[in-house]
Amino acid sequence: MNNALFESLLRLGDNTLVIGHRVSEWCGVAPVLEEDIALANMALDLIGQTQMWLGLAADVEGEGRSADDLAMLRDVWDFRNVLLVEQPNGDFGQTIMRQYLFDQFHLLQLQHLTQSTEDRIAAIAQKAVKEVTYHVDRSRDTVVALGDGTEESNRRMQAALTKLWPYIGEMFAADAIDLEMATAGVIPDPASLRADYDAATRVVFADAVLTPPAGDFAHGGGKTGFRHSEHLGHLLTQMQWLQRAYPGARW
Amino acid sequence: MTVSVAQVWQWLDEVPDPEIPVISVVDLGIVRDVKWDNETLELAVTPTYSGCPATRVIAMDIETALRDHGLSDIRIKTRISPPWTTDWLTESGRAKLEEYGIAPPSPAGGPEKCPQCGSGNLSKISQFGSTPCKAHWRCDDCLEPFDYFKCL
Numbered sequence: 001m002n003n004a005l006f007e008s009l010l011r012l013g014d015n016t017l018v019i020g021h022r023v024s025e026w027c028g029v030a031p032v033l034e035e036d037i038a039l040a041n042m043a044l045d046l047i048g049q050t051q052m053w054l055g056l057a058a059d060v061e062g063e064g065r066s067a068d069d070l071a072m073l074r075d076v077w078d079f080r081n082v083l084l085v086e087q088p089n090g091d092f093g094q095t096i097m098r099q100y101l102f103d104q105f106h107l108l109q110l111q112h113l114t115q116s117t118e119d120r121i122a123a124i125a126q127k128a129v130k131e132v133t134y135h136v137d138r139s140r141d142t143v144v145a146l147g148d149g150t151e152e153s154n155r156r157m158q159a160a161l162t163k164l165w166p167y168i169g170e171m172f173a174a175d176a177i178d179l180e181m182a183t184a185g186v187i188p189d190p191a192s193l194r195a196d197y198d199a200a201t202r203v204v205f206a207d208a209v210l211t212p213p214a215g216d217f218a219h220g221g222g223k224t225g226f227r228h229s230e231h232l233g234h235l236l237t238q239m240q241w242l243q244r245a246y247p248g249a250r251w
Numbered sequence: 252m253t254v255s256v257a258q259v260w261q262w263l264d265e266v267p268d269p270e271i272p273v274i275s276v277v278d279l280g281i282v283r284d285v286k287w288d289n290e291t292l293e294l295a296v297t298p299t300y301s302g303c304p305a306t307r308v309i310a311m312d313i314e315t316a317l318r319d320h321g322l323s324d325i326r327i328k329t330r331i332s333p334p335w336t337t338d339w340l341t342e343s344g345r346a347k348l349e350e351y352g353i354a355p356p357s358p359a360g361g362p363e364k365c366p367q368c369g370s371g372n373l374s375k376i377s378q379f380g381s382t383p384c385k386a387h388w389r390c391d392d393c394l395e396p397f398d399y400f401k402c403l
């Protein structure tokens with residue numbers, strides 16, 4: 001098995017799985033019906049993408065595990081998502097801020113992945129990039145609408161940006177696995193996406209009348225599995241409950 | 252006797268999309284290939300959206316319909332590349348959507364006209380509608396809300 005390829009696919013699939021699950025937590029309780037539907041639809045796109053990424057990861061691993069096995073039967077330390085996506089929803093503003101911070105990265109990442117030397121990755125990226133282009137349009141517009149909204153909505157969006165800021169850096173931190181795969185042309189070096197990300201987000205924060213905090217301290221440990229935040233375990237107890245309580249249960 | 256591929260396409264054109272039953276799976280452009288592999292009929296089907304919950308139902312509906320026509324050796328493959336685009340909606344599919352009250356996709360990024368009264372005086376309510384493939388709009392003349400089939 002190509003271990004770096006397997007790890008890279010877990011990183012892609014776990015990001016979409018965990019943020020997809022987080023977003024789905026709004027289903028039925030969002031502030032207005034339109035937002036409820038929009039969030040549920042985005043969660044669906046992300047879980048659909050997860051099926052493709054983790055399905056391919058399972059193929060590459062070649063040990064007979066399925067995408068469902070990878071999603072439902074791994075423990076916290078086996079997950080390879082960045083810390084940003086496992087952060088709790090908070091209020092609606094914090095959810096939308098987290099979404100924009102991730103969507104903007106996700107879009108840049110997928111745009112590069114459509115050119116991957118690994119055909120199966122390029123095919124998934126070509127499908128997903130269309131959906132994510134739509135996601136970022138929406139989360140960007142909503143960040144601006146709320147940031148440049150009322151005093152209260154601005155205050156909440158600023159609090160969300162300040163809170164989530166230290167989780168941005170991890171998305172661009174490259175390790176040996178990234179570099180091996182980037183050298184082979186399979187994935188982009190995440191660090192190479194940073195300049196475009198900063199340029200795009202700078203405009204949005206200005207339009208949203210938000211001030212990025214000073215400093216570039218970044219939490220790490222999610223994508224390597226070294227140290228997830230306490231929140232991931234709580235998320236998994238809910239997401240994996242059925243398969244844990246009734247192993248092998250099927251619809 | 253083997254059934255012709257053209258006959259199979261005709262049967263498929265009678266299989267409704269589970270979420271928008273006025274159009275068929277052929278109108279929707281998701282059946283990408285039909286061919287015989289010896290005794291096995293092989294179909295390639297592409298999902299509209301990655302997470303579209305209808306995808307599995309569609310494969311089941313297709314299989315059921317073909318079995319009803321007497322075919323038993325059927326293999327349905329999911330093909331994700333090239334990705335589905337609304338350009339693959341057939342002309343008749345677009346017309347049926349509009350008649351049903353869903354504005355067909357338009358490259359301009361929004362509906363051309365209200366499917367009820369034809370007015371171009373429209374506003375967007377939400378980027379997402381009742382299914383992943385639709386957005387929610389409203390006509391500012393007849394005041395009817397309607398679904399718009401997103402351009403993808």
Ligand SMILES: [Zn+2]
Binds near residue numbers: 395
């Ligand atoms: Zn009208």
